Amino acid sequence: MRYNLAMPTPTVTMLPSPVFVLSDAHLGVAPVEQERLLWSFLEYCRTHAGAVVLNGDLFEFWFEWGHVVPQVGVRLLAAVAAITERGIPVLWVKGNHDCWGGDVLRSQSGATYIDGPWEGSLAGWHAHVGHGDGLRPRLDAGYRRLRAVIRHPWSVRAFRWLHPEWGTALARATSHTSRNLRPGDGGEGLRAVAHELLAADRSLDLVVFGHTHIAQLERKSHETGIYANPGSWMDTPSVLEITPERVALCRWDGTTVRVDASIDRSA
Secondary structure: OOOOOOOOOOOOOEEOOOEEEEOOOOEOOOOHHHHHHHHHHHHHHHHHOOEEEEOOOOEOOOOOEOOEOOOOHHHHHHHHHHHHOOOOOEEEEOOOOOOOOOHHHHHHHOOEEEOOOEEEEEOOEEEEEOOOOOOOOOOOHHHHHHHHHHOOHHHHHHHHOOOHHHHHHHHHHHHHHHHHOOOOOOOHHHHHHHHHHHHHOOOOOEEEOOOOOOOEEEOOOOOOOEEEEOOOOOOOOEEEEEOOOEEEEEEEOOOOEEEEEEEEOOO
């Protein structure tokens, strides 16, 4: 069965090495220790990253009422801005919890904020990057219908009429449902989507998803491409490090990126 994926959004097409990819921090409900580790990691990126990819759900909830935004986002936008102001590109792919970003997010962070998927070069690897929500053909059918409603411009306009305190409270009261309904298939559905993409397009070296909260790094024996998922920062401070030579699944310990697993380009 072929999966009906949207065409990649045109944007920056080349991100230099090393590229760090993280997703699913869910700031606002993440443990304090995980938030603290995120700030130290983003500080590390200022001097060690060639580029950074934020692959969705960095917030538990984000919305923009004109110039009013949730308080939880202020520190993250500043941390990302500290990276982009050094000339380091940051690609931010919408997830299902941070899909309502707009001018405030873009202008205050300096990131390229897109409704994925994105396709281009990650440290020389021809890559397809998406958050991964809504891609499973049958299991995500209901979610795709809901997504079409809550992302519709009329829905966004109606929500903006709510007072920010009321709107935030409503969103926080319901967002845990989406977060807790993680793919119950152990990530297999999204893994199948990734390998179908790799089989359909032999020019792809790498497919990167998030969303499942399950870290994965693999290459099937009959494929040349790799599927990688950094897992959930909210659960474990894990990150992908991509260089011309390898794709590595790593863990941030507060001072150093430690490699847990890696696949070399020549393997």
